[in-house]
Amino acid sequence: MRREIPLAITFLVGLFMLVDFFVPHHSVSAAAEEMKQWGTIVIAASILLGVGNLIRVHYRKIRRKQDGWGYSITTLVAMSVMLYFGGPWGTIAEGSAFNWMFLNMQVPLQSTMFSLLAFFIASAAYRAFRLRSAEAGLLLVAAIIVMLGRVPLGQLLTRGLPEKATLPWLTETIMTYPNMAAFRGILMGAALGVMAMGLRIILGIERSYLGGEK
Amino acid sequence: MKRTWLTFLAAAAVATSLLGAAVAQEAAPVVEEEVPREDVPLDTVAPAAPGALTARDYLDSNDAGDKIELDWELSPDDGAGSCDVAGYFLWRSRSASSPGEIVAELPSGQTHYVDRNLEPGAEYFYSITAFDGTNESAAVTCAPVAGRVNLFQTSRASILALMLVFFGLVLVFTKLAERGDELFVRRIPGLNAIEEAVGRATEMGRPVLYVPGIGEIDNIMTIASLTILSHVAKITARYETPLIVPTARAVVMSAAEEVVKQAYTEVGQPDAYNPDNIRYLSDAQFAFAGAVNGIMLREKPAANLYMGAFWAESLLLAETGFEAGAIQVAGTAMVSQLPFFVTACDFTLMGEELYAASAYLSREPKLLGGLKGSDWMKVVTIALVVLGAVLNFMGFETFVNWFRTQ
Amino acid sequence: MGTLIWTTIGAILTLSVYSFLYKDNPFYKFAEHLVVGVSAGYYLVIYYYNFIDPNVVTPVFQLRLGDQPIGFGSGAWWLALIPGLLGLLLYTRFFPKVAWVARWSLGIYVGGYAGLGISPVMQARVIEQIGANALPLTSVTNVLIVIGLLGTLAYFFFSMKHRGILGVFARTGIVFLMVGFGASFGYTVMSRISLLIGRVSFLLHDWLHLV
Numbered sequence A: 001m002r003r004e005i006p007l008a009i010t011f012l013v014g015l016f017m018l019v020d021f022f023v024p025h026h027s028v029s030a031a032a033e034e035m036k037q038w039g040t041i042v043i044a045a046s047i048l049l050g051v052g053n054l055i056r057v058h059y060r061k062i063r064r065k066q067d068g069w070g071y072s073i074t075t076l077v078a079m080s081v082m083l084y085f086g087g088p089w090g091t092i093a094e095g096s097a098f099n100w101m102f103l104n105m106q107v108p109l110q111s112t113m114f115s116l117l118a119f120f121i122a123s124a125a126y127r128a129f130r131l132r133s134a135e136a137g138l139l140l141v142a143a144i145i146v147m148l149g150r151v152p153l154g155q156l157l158t159r160g161l162p163e164k165a166t167l168p169w170l171t172e173t174i175m176t177y178p179n180m181a182a183f184r185g186i187l188m189g190a191a192l193g194v195m196a197m198g199l200r201i202i203l204g205i206e207r208s209y210l211g212g213e214k
Numbered sequence B: 001m002k003r004t005w006l007t008f009l010a011a012a013a014v015a016t017s018l019l020g021a022a023v024a025q026e027a028a029p030v031v032e033e034e035v036p037r038e039d040v041p042l043d044t045v046a047p048a049a050p051g052a053l054t055a056r057d058y059l060d061s062n063d064a065g066d067k068i069e070l071d072w073e074l075s076p077d078d079g080a081g082s083c084d085v086a087g088y089f090l091w092r093s094r095s096a097s098s099p100g101e102i103v104a105e106l107p108s109g110q111t112h113y114v115d116r117n118l119e120p121g122a123e124y125f126y127s128i129t130a131f132d133g134t135n136e137s138a139a140v141t142c143a144p145v146a147g148r149v150n151l152f153q154t155s156r157a158s159i160l161a162l163m164l165v166f167f168g169l170v171l172v173f174t175k176l177a178e179r180g181d182e183l184f185v186r187r188i189p190g191l192n193a194i195e196e197a198v199g200r201a202t203e204m205g206r207p208v209l210y211v212p213g214i215g216e217i218d219n220i221m222t223i224a225s226l227t228i229l230s231h232v233a234k235i236t237a238r239y240e241t242p243l244i245v246p247t248a249r250a251v252v253m254s255a256a257e258e259v260v261k262q263a264y265t266e267v268g269q270p271d272a273y274n275p276d277n278i279r280y281l282s283d284a285q286f287a288f289a290g291a292v293n294g295i296m297l298r299e300k301p302a303a304n305l306y307m308g309a310f311w312a313e314s315l316l317l318a319e320t321g322f323e324a325g326a327i328q329v330a331g332t333a334m335v336s337q338l339p340f341f342v343t344a345c346d347f348t349l350m351g352e353e354l355y356a357a358s359a360y361l362s363r364e365p366k367l368l369g370g371l372k373g374s375d376w377m378k379v380v381t382i383a384l385v386v387l388g389a390v391l392n393f394m395g396f397e398t399f400v401n402w403f404r405t406q
Numbered sequence C: 001m002g003t004l005i006w007t008t009i010g011a012i013l014t015l016s017v018y019s020f021l022y023k024d025n026p027f028y029k030f031a032e033h034l035v036v037g038v039s040a041g042y043y044l045v046i047y048y049y050n051f052i053d054p055n056v057v058t059p060v061f062q063l064r065l066g067d068q069p070i071g072f073g074s075g076a077w078w079l080a081l082i083p084g085l086l087g088l089l090l091y092t093r094f095f096p097k098v099a100w101v102a103r104w105s106l107g108i109y110v111g112g113y114a115g116l117g118i119s120p121v122m123q124a125r126v127i128e129q130i131g132a133n134a135l136p137l138t139s140v141t142n143v144l145i146v147i148g149l150l151g152t153l154a155y156f157f158f159s160m161k162h163r164g165i166l167g168v169f170a171r172t173g174i175v176f177l178m179v180g181f182g183a184s185f186g187y188t189v190m191s192r193i194s195l196l197i198g199r200v201s202f203l204l205h206d207w208l209h210l211v
Helices: A004-022 A028-046 A045-063 A070-086 A098-115 A115-129 A134-149 A152-157 A165-175 A179-204 B002-023 B154-179 B191-203 B220-239 B250-268 B287-296 B313-323 B338-344 B352-362 B363-396 C001-019 C026-061 C079-093 C096-133 C140-155 C164-207
Strands: B053-057 B069-072 B086-091 B101-106 B112-115 B123-131 B208-213 B243-247 B277-280 B303-307 B326-330 B348-350
Touching: A004 B250, A004 C096, A028 A165, A028 C026, A045 B250, A045 B277, A045 C026, A045 C079, A070 A098, A070 C026, A098 A115, A098 B287, A098 C026, A098 C164, A115 A134, A115 B101, A115 B313, A115 C164, A134 A152, A134 A165, A134 B002, A134 B086, A134 B154, A134 B313, A134 B326, A134 B338, A134 B363, A152 A165, A165 A179, A165 B002, A165 B101, A165 C164, A179 B154, A179 B220, A179 B352, A179 B363, A179 C096, A179 C140, A179 C164, B002 B338, B002 C164, B069 B123, B069 B154, B086 B112, B101 B112, B154 B363, B154 C096, B191 B208, B191 B250, B191 B303, B191 B326, B191 B348, B191 B352, B208 B220, B220 B243, B220 B250, B220 B303, B220 B326, B220 C001, B243 B250, B250 B277, B250 C079, B250 C096, B287 B313, B287 C001, B287 C026, B287 C140, B303 B352, B313 B326, B313 B338, B326 B352, B338 B348, B338 C164, B348 B352, B352 B363, B363 C096, B363 C140, B363 C164, C001 C026, C001 C079, C026 C079, C096 C140, C140 C164
Parallel strands: B208 B243, B208 B303, B243 B277, B303 B326, B326 B348
Antiparallel strands: B053 B069, B069 B112, B086 B101, B086 B123
């Protein structure tokens, strides 16, 4: 019984959501819309699980005085301060301390980490120069053509040549034809994988992601 | 040092771009002159009536029987003839005897309109006239029509048909596999490399890092990743290698905890399970990436496995892992990130290979059957594409249009 | 003066992150742990105010949906209990006797979204693609597209050895894939560099007022 009921509910819910796509009847659509909203609420409610894990890991680190325990204090203090400012006695509107910390700490830190990609993409490209195989060579050549074709330098380099030999035209063509065809192929295969897995989840065959007893 | 050289290169690129931006100039705004108006004679001629009007129940994905769609042909004076049609009036009434009221004014050139918020099941009489600003044409009417609630969206029939074919294939081959038929699966180097990578980490006495992506648990890529995690955890449990699993979503973290704990228990090493190694880091994409980079530099895992849904942070993780000297295997169906993983990792599972992993690693007949079903579906798809191409070439477009759904 | 403090803090944190390029150091460790703590607090508060409060707390406890009062008589308030309950059930994992409830509420949630995702994926990635790629082989570009698609699909055949005709198609598929990846890679380079320009501009313009 412990197993049958949840399996049945999972099957019915999954089937209902699947059927919603084909049945335009407004009561079905309305119910499905409502259920889609519920998903975000369930996920939002679970944030405490994550925060709890964070607190536990760092607290243990501090207590056992493991390597880097001083930084764990930073994390816990920063989180407490944010919670203090954002709690029911505070406000999260523009101009509040909560918002200030978000704008002046979280945003610059995140944007800077994002911008590290400029360096990493350069070092990744540099390493790809050391060809590992013919396939890597193709990747490299295509990358160089498109990279140059997108900047004024590319237009400059091939200015005098007929249209089909200019870098921008080559870039455009590569992006439109091989790129698109290949991605459509991968996505189609991946779609079949998603659907097969989705079917197994709804039927209750795929349960390893849940853990627990088999 | 290589990094310093790259820093100078990037700085030079930045300086050049800033210089270029400073030198660019704004275009001057354009001022238009007014053209003086002349007196025009009054128009007393009405435009020609529009062509045939058809009305039918409108079917979309949220159908309460309250929408009707109308199509008509352009008036001969619209864009041709006397070229003076300014638009159309759409009239609606509840009886055949009166024209009713105007429900919409439509611009010239339009031939389609959807009337909404009607009473389901009630009969409506529509007519349409063309007007040129001062005069209205004769009305064109159509048969009465009523909206009704539909139970099936016929435009999506092709999707349902092929989906049933696909599920049928999967179920058939699953049954065949369960019956004991031998099923061949081609080598997927990336999956073979996972065990090797864990073995290497064990030899070096260093941990294995498994990043299940930053997708939420409802993302099928994340589910596939958790399935692979289960296998990896069994290997690390057997070899007694530490396994670190940083996550970016609270629910994914709890699911990962369950999966790893279960795997260690199944192998008979429940005490070797270390809950502090399954960590929630941050919901924020780059805070997560930065923290994982920190783990790579400080705890120095010798094997990095990236399986699941990744976005722009993919390269941050893969490059740092490479610099730290780990062997890296990635798997994702995010095509935008595959180029970076292919460049920075030793092995990459692309698209469907990620979903095939659970079948490949477990060799369970049920799952292998699903793979074969999937392959046959690809054959069906290829056949349809080729058939459609040939029919298209010969001029029969109806077949291909069946696949252009709403 | 106030702005200078803010931008200076932002600048120090920015430079701390860039120091990562050289090697791991106390400044980067501090910045990393800071952003983890700040974002944890941030998301906890935001998720509560944006999702839990309007959809669960307000309807159930305050008997209001936004500005509208909804009493026990009206139908709407109890609906909010369902997702709230489902979310709460996730916490039963800490009690071994009822931990299976947590697993199953997760299973139902995932099952629902799996069902939701199947059909649109079939539509967009399979059906629409059949429609879009069934092109008459009259031009070079059409041939390229069709061959590229068929080749890539051939590469993903798992249950057959890649020999003979299938092998040829699969190798063609890999060629297309690599060219496609290279193109994506090259396409992204400029947008990443522009991110760097944005940060350097913040440092040089907003903070130091040099440019």
